[in-house]
Amino acid sequence: MSLDTSLSKPHERLAALLADDMAQVNALIRERMASKHAPRIPEVTAHLVEAGGKRLRPLLTLASARLCGYGGPYHTHLAATVEFIHTATLLHDDVVDESAKRRGRPTANLLWDNKSSVLVGDYLFARSFQLMTETGNLRVLRILSDAAATIAEGEVLQLTAAQDLSTTEAIYLQVVRGKTAALFSAATEVGGVIAGRPEEEVQALFDYGDALGIAFQIVDDLLDYWGGEATGKNVGDDFRERKLTLPLIKAFAAADDEERTFWKRVIEKGDQRDGDLQHALDLLNRxxxxxxxxxxxxxxxxxxRDAMGRLPSGEMRDLLIELSDYVVSRVN
Amino acid sequence: MSLDTSLSKPHERLAALLADDMAQVNALIRERMASKHAPRIPEVTAHLVEAGGKRLRPLLTLASARLCGYGGPYHTHLAATVEFIHTATLLHDDVVDESAKRRGRPTANLLWDNKSSVLVGDYLFARSFQLMTETGNLRVLRILSDAAATIAEGEVLQLTAAQDLSTTEAIYLQVVRGKTAALFSAATEVGGVIAGRPEEEVQALFDYGDALGIAFQIVDDLLDYWGGEATGKNVGDDFRERKLTLPLIKAFAAADDEERTFWKRVIEKGDQRDGDLQHALDLLNRxxxxxxxxxxxxxxxxxxRDAMGRLPSGEMRDLLIELSDYVVSRVN
Structure with missing residues (x-):
């Protein structure tokens, strides 16, 4: 199932196919991230928005709307909404994580200050609600405001679950939905809703985004223990930050008394010594x-993939199916 | 025009008159600030929501809806929305200001951490958008999401205007609208909108909330230089924090060369010595x-008061007029 690397990546082909729509989305983002009164706002936002993320979430909304044959003007508003919510959460995450780098560049909280990151994030949240309100579609508003609540709830849960060895797989899944899947599933679902598609298709779009987001995040968490040169990930970051991700939760559930003592020392007490990461990896493998x-x-x-199979066939569906294979290709 | 202090205050009489509605709002706030998954959320929120603020903003919404003869079920949703937006901004303000106390109690960022304050604030913003979406009224959604953007923009503007002696009265007014007046005017305007009142009355309600909020904030900024035992304010906080509020902007505009040198030293450079506050007060008076x-x-x-005069007469209108006198009674 691994992809031929001579082909461009599916999200790159999606971006090429949706280039006109995406240009409109980018224009809308630039227009709405401006502020008549506070020049600090576009400075901070531009730093992040123009750092060249993959724009995966707005692409999912555009692809979903196109797949559903939507012919109206609001898919670009929804795509920009989704990107604004994402950018706002990144700004706030960097404050919460005290991060110094994001996408290879210094974070906004480092370049300006935490204050600017908090307040500009709030501004983008407000702008995203203005944008979605312009669609005039109440169901879309419900979906996106529910997603915003799930995201914030998941982030708080992640905060309180850190260093807590009693974290279950169910809690982990809730955190992952908040961190990643809630915005993916909202991004795909709203494409079907504004196109007025039947309930089964809207549900299939939700299921696709939800499962894609969860797969995406689990791979990310796995590579934190399994990475190597090819993945571009730094092995052991989550271990050092004492985060309870799926590999660790599974290893702790199977641990004997001696192993539990080890995990309590390194994760709960945070007493980590030379060789502990290697020992942790051995336990994960054992x-x-x-x-x-x-x-x-x-x-x-x-x-x-299965959820996508419940939608109308065509080029867009094929690419979205490829995308679901692609997100796990680094571990397949 | 100063009030007979043997009478209860107008917002207390408003609260008594609207006690049934307010009980519903409080129940809704408690219900919606809960979180199935993350118990940290209601802990933080309860700390703030139950600290016993005056609930002035939700009272304004309820009073406005009652004044407009609204008979539907959504005024309580809108009042709770307004209180959630207010609470979210307080949580984020305390992070931005690095405050240690709010309403005489330790702030959430001190009791828990900045992370919890940022994320729980985000959760309340999301909850507020869910609540307003339930009203199904798109105009109300537009008003409240515009207010949220104005609030965030005003806060960023305040951040960049601090210590900047070139701040004009126009910028000060923009900051004040963001800090205070935008939520006051949205709170009163939406009461008229859900009641379906004619455009002139909706405009009058907006004008009332806007002017009330501006008066309220100017008095607050004035008392920072003019306070005394009776006002419960600590004179000189804004001076020490080098905030450009209206008294200072006016004094700087009238300053001669020697005075400008003084203001640059104490406000721009932050080099404040014994006697500087007294000298600043002398200049403000001069x-x-x-x-x-x-x-x-x-x-x-x-x-x-004039704006309220454009609305239907009755007990509710009289009380709101009294409220506009009350907010300036400390300086009248």
Missing amino acids: HGALEATRQEALSWAAKA | HGALEATRQEALSWAAKA
Whole structure:
């Protein structure tokens, strides 16, 4: 199932196919991130928006609307809404995580200050609600405001679950929905809703985005223990930050008394010494926690593929199915 | 025009008159500030929501809806929305200002951490958008999302205007609208909108809230230089924090060369010595800056009273007029 690397990546082909729509979205983003009165706002936002993220979330909205044959003017508003919500959460995440880098550049909280990151994030949240209100579609408003609540709830949950070895897989899934999947599923679902598609298709679009987001995040968490040169990830960051991600939750569930003592020392007490990361990796392998996590990522990618199968066939559907394979290609 | 202190205050009489509606609003606030998954959320929110603020903003919405003869079920949703937006901004303000106390109690950022304040604030913003979406009224959504953007913009503007002696009265007014008046005017305007009142009355309700909020904030800024035992304010906080409020802007505009040198040292450079506050107060008095600021507060209160005069007469209107007198009573 691994992709031929001579082909461009599916999200790049999606971006090429949706280039006209995406140009409109980018124009809308630039227009709405401006502020007549406070020049600090576009400075901070431009730093982040123009850092060249993949724009995956707005692409999902545009692809979903196109797949559903939407002919109206509001898919670009919804795509910009989704990107604004994403950018606002990044600004606030960097304050919460005390991050110094994002997408290879210094973070806004480092370049300006935490104050600017908090307030400009709030401004983008407000702008996103203005944008979605312009669509005049109340169901879309419900979906996106529910997603915003799930995102914030998941972030708080992640905060309180850190360093807590009693974190269950169910809590982990809730955190992952908040961090990633809630905005993915809202991004795809609203495309079907504004196109007025039947309920089964709207549900299939939600299921696709939800499963894609979960697969995406599980792969990210897995690579934190499994990475290497090819993945561009730095092994052991989550371990050092004592985050309870799926590999660790699975290994702790299978641990004997001695292993539990080890995990309590390094994760709960934060007493980490030379060789501990290697010992942790040995334990993850001994209990098959990495392989089980990998299987879970593959199974969510398969759910995404299946959900897409319930939608009208065509080029857009094929690309979205490819995308669900692509997100797990780094561990497949 | 000063009030007989043997009478209860107008917002207390408003609260008594609207006690049934307010009980519903409080129940809705408690219900919606909960979180199935993240118990940290209601802990933080309860700390703030139950600290016993005056609930002035939701009272304005309820009073406005009652004045307009609204008979539907959504005034309580809108009142709770307004209180959630207010609470979210307080949580974020305390992070931005690095405050240690709010309403006489330790702030949430001190009791928990900045992370919790940022994320729980985001959760309340999202909850407020869910609540307003439930009204199904798109115009109300537009008003409230515009207000949220004005609030965030005003806060960023305040951040960049601090310590900047080139701040004009126009910029000050923009900051004041963001800090205070935008939510006051949205709170009163939406009451008329859901009641379906004619455009002139909706405009009058907006004008009332806008002018009331501006008068309220100017008085607050004035008392920072003019306070005393009776006002419960600590004189000189804004001076020490080098904030450009109306008294200082007026005094700087009238300053001679020597005075400008003084203001640059204490405000721009932040080099403040013993006796500087007293010298600043002398300069404010010499140029009549405190009296001019006081006149401006009274003139906004008069605008609020006039706007209310364009609405149907009755007990509710009388109380809202009294409220506009009350907000300036500390300087009248």
